[in-house]
Amino acid sequence: MSRGRLAALATVLVCCLLLAVVLSEVKHTVGHRGLPLTHASIIREQAAAKHLDPALIAAVIYAESKFDPRTSSAGAQGLMQILPATAYYLAHLSGGARFTESDLDTPSINVAYGSYYLRYLLDHYSGNELLAVAAYNGGLSNVDGWAARASAGGVQLTVASIPFPETRAYVQRVLDAQQAYRATYPRELGLR
Numbered sequence: 001m002s003r004g005r006l007a008a009l010a011t012v013l014v015c016c017l018l019l020a021v022v023l024s025e026v027k028h029t030v031g032h033r034g035l036p037l038t039h040a041s042i043i044r045e046q047a048a049a050k051h052l053d054p055a056l057i058a059a060v061i062y063a064e065s066k067f068d069p070r071t072s073s074a075g076a077q078g079l080m081q082i083l084p085a086t087a088y089y090l091a092h093l094s095g096g097a098r099f100t101e102s103d104l105d106t107p108s109i110n111v112a113y114g115s116y117y118l119r120y121l122l123d124h125y126s127g128n129e130l131l132a133v134a135a136y137n138g139g140l141s142n143v144d145g146w147a148a149r150a151s152a153g154g155v156q157l158t159v160a161s162i163p164f165p166e167t168r169a170y171v172q173r174v175l176d177a178q179q180a181y182r183a184t185y186p187r188e189l190g191l192r
Contacts (some may be wrong), residue, residue, distance in 0.1 A: 009154055036067040039079065039107050040188040046115035047190070052122070055188040056129065057115055059177035060136060063170055069110070077104035087113055093120070130159060133174045140168035143151025 015177045037058060047054035064081035066134055075081050082090075090113050091099035103109045121132035124140070127148075135143040135158075142164070143157075150157040159175070162168040186192045 027030070035177070035184050036062070036154055037181070037185050037188060038067050039111065040185070042108050042111045044112050044190045050115045050119040051114075052115055052118055053178070053182075053183040054191065055178045055185075056118065056133075057111065057188060058172075058181040058185070059174045060114065060118065060133070062177045062181070063137075063174045064114075069105070069107070077101075078110030078114075079107055080110055080117075082110060086117065090116055092122075129178075130171060130175070133171050134162055134167055137170040138162070138164050142167075149189070156190065 012136060040058075043057045043061075046052070047057055062081045062166050064076075065079050067079060069078045073080055075174075077087075082104055084104065086103070087099065087104055090096070094113075094116055104113070118136065121135045121140070122129065125131035125135070131143055132174065133145055134146075146161075147157045147162060150161060155161075159168060159171050162171060179183050182190065182191060
């Protein structure tokens, strides 16, 4: 085989290898069944540190940003779409004295703060994921009121009884995504 043919063959092989790597990355980013997952190691790390279900963290990220950390029209930032005011409050609670708003653009910091807030909400609601997820979207005081009214009526707050349509849809989206992430990415999320 001539040098020219060997060089052409080597170029084709390198291109094929690069294409395979790119396609593999695209498949991982887009995800199985249209369910994206990036930063799995950060999610696993924060889940372990905060005693959270990694699929819940992934589901909140999916519902908040679909793993595309653009700033929202309301000013929420990063993968977990945290408002700067909420982040400053969380920094104060967690002892983060050197927090700056630009930190929310760093995935590891954003997921750490969002996970801290999820843990805080789960503790507040004695482990009730529905209430914690509702509060992540609809606000703690709103969910406290809804839960109190439901309890006064002798029932528990359900997804269907959440009075804010946006929060009701959000909670259902997160709970459905949590199950999908558990089924689709058990290895990546450290569930096996």
